[in-house]
Amino acid sequence: MKALTIKQKRKLRRVSVERAPRLSVIRPTKLGFRISVRLHDGQTPDDYLRVLDKLSHAWKVHSVRLASWKPGKVTLVATLADPLRQVSVPVLSDGLLRVRVGLLDTGAPFTIDFRAVPHWLSVGATQSGKSNLANALIVGLAPQPVALVGFDLKGGVEFTLYEARMSALATERSECAVLLADLVGIIRDRMAVCRQYRVKNIWRLPEHVRPVPIVVLVDEVAELFLMADPKSEKEEVAAVATRLLRIAQLGRAFGIYLKVCGQRVGSDLGPGVTALRAQLTGRICHMVNDEETAKMALGDMDSGALAAARKISPAEPGTAIVIGSEGRWHRMRSVHVTEEQAEAAAATYAALAPTWADLMLGVRPADDLDAGEVNDFSDADTDSDAEVYV
Template sequence: MTVYAVALVLVAAAVGLLRWRRPTWYWLTFGVTLAVVRVLVRYRSVMDTCGLTVPPSRWRLALARAASRPIPEPRSPRILRMWPTCTGLVLRLKLRPGQDAFDVAAASDRLRRSFSMYGVASREVRSGVVELRMTGYDVLKRVQMPAETDPRPMRVPVALRQDGSVHYRDYRAIPHALTLGATESGKSVYQRNLVAGLAPMDVALVGIDCKQGVELYPLARRFSALADDADTAAALLDALVSRMEAVYQLIRSQQRITSDVPDAEIAADIWDLPDDLRPVPVVALVDEVAELALYASKDEEKRRDRIITALVRLAQLGRAAGIYLEICGQRFGSELGKGITMLRAQLTGRTAHRVNDETSANMAFGDIAPDAVLAAIQIPAEMRGLAIAGDSSGGWHRIRAPHTSLRQAVNICNRYADRTPALPELAAFRPVLSASAAPVSLAKASSATA
């Protein structure tokens, strides 16, 4: 008995260690079996307790009375399908007549506790069919991206959602986006993941980093153009506007609007053009937008108006020309001057990391998803990289990008440096790469005394 007891203790300790260090392995080994048993055993009682049942129909009651049988029990949503994932379980339910997908979404927290799961999220797949994604552990505590994702042209997997699914940055669906976050909130890591995901694709990267290029210049081998101060940024944005106008002229010359051309082949943007004529799409990353909007003199104010005007024009017209904006900053409010709110209205995608005040969260979600504002201000300081992602549809998710060091991002950009396109309009802004740079001393010189 002593040997069996020691063995049992060792097994329990091994299971506990596995659950702590490798939650995914624990889930696939033990957790998924226990979860399936809990769901199947408790399903009817849980649905009844959560108010997700409907009374039996009249004809069933009449049939039971006529046959002197017991009154039928209330009916729960029917399980169409159930399958495990690396992070939890997925249930697809067929709702009964009279039930609504909102009822299931409102009961998500009660379902989480009743089934002893870490989280439950619901979405309506089609009319009358609801999908419950249940997570067995905190997938955002130690982010591990799936080995197989579904990247497509201009679609990058950048983070993991709270329900265990992958969060994609799809530029063709959401062309322009705004990313907010306080210092040390994980905004830079999110940006590195974005650059690392775009590096293997046929896309030109354009960077504006007014912190003398300290964030983006290490990745310069994959950038077609870089600006490290406001004056260069103004000229670079003007060059992008000129490229946009030239691309529109190309689209007009290739629209193919004759009567014998099918509607689907009429060109209205670069993706409708033949492959041999299609210009390279451009993703412009602005590291800190406030540095472009601040000014201290009349000359700087003119430069600032020029920059904001160019950004607004690119946000309004750049999608069809294949120019996409990714704007980052700590704040993005009307205090940055005229034109800022017009620019923000064009940025469909919104991502907010930890912010310092509620006003900053309102800048991101106040006009599209008020519920996400409360979630954004509740992000703890120790959870770097945790963010709230939403769009103009009003939906939002908790996401967290996997930690990518600067060295890892540099290695990826260097590996795909040969894919960096040379754009004639931006040739003057192509980063000059030197083998070594002389160190700059910041030590205060000591004065000599006689």
């Protein structure tokens, strides 16, 4: 038999004998340290993903994350103490339709940027911090040249305080149905303008004809879908679902953006919910009561994201797992913004709110809107998408 070369002998020895991780030097970071590990033959980054929790206990640090991997190598980032224990930065209006609403556990800002990610879904159990985040957004958007529209299905208790800065506010489903129809009408009108100028979206229109962007805030989306009496409410719910979905599908190009809040956004709520959820690509998962809800919010993010969501405690309201433009997950905590602060911002910038009549100028009335809708859910099977998480 041919003798082994020295290289082959070394490799064989490594495979059979070497067990300890091959670590690089420890590099300090602002919040802890970073270390690279060369993988042994047969190891994969998943082997490290599975033991991150054990590592954080062994190293006595707040958390360990797998920051990146190259073939044969992973980089681990350890954070010594929870950087989100106290978020002391203010809300920052960071450009048109961009608001820094919190901090990530890397110490980086968490910015909701509607131009980059047009539609957001924010879920969480009661008292988890959903309204606080909406307050932060209102404080950040109020000074900007944008229109705010509220759908407050909690009978108006959430957004009435901010009505001064809102161009429209609906507090009951029937009002929502009309307002959504108007918004679809606005989209249709903006489409016509874009067609006329041969551009694909409002941002390419000449400035003097470019319409004002509209941010739509929805609180307790489930109320839009729940039916006490299916017989009499089915039609209205189907119309609302269809219009909301159309706005989510078409809004981005025509300057209409959504931030949808709810305790749960499962397909059991009704037809169209899964399709709507798929369009809301910005995800914010606050503390939740069950794994299912976290899965619905975070989709097929790695198991680390779900575990991190399940670990959020009631003692840290405003903390959430977020997925933004680059599709990776982070732990985030929002800036604490009281109702009074948001109300004061709304009052201060009330004059910047375009009237609904201004926004509807030239828009055809919403009579024939639902004829030929692309997605009509009135007869759809509620359970057909029960297992699909996006």
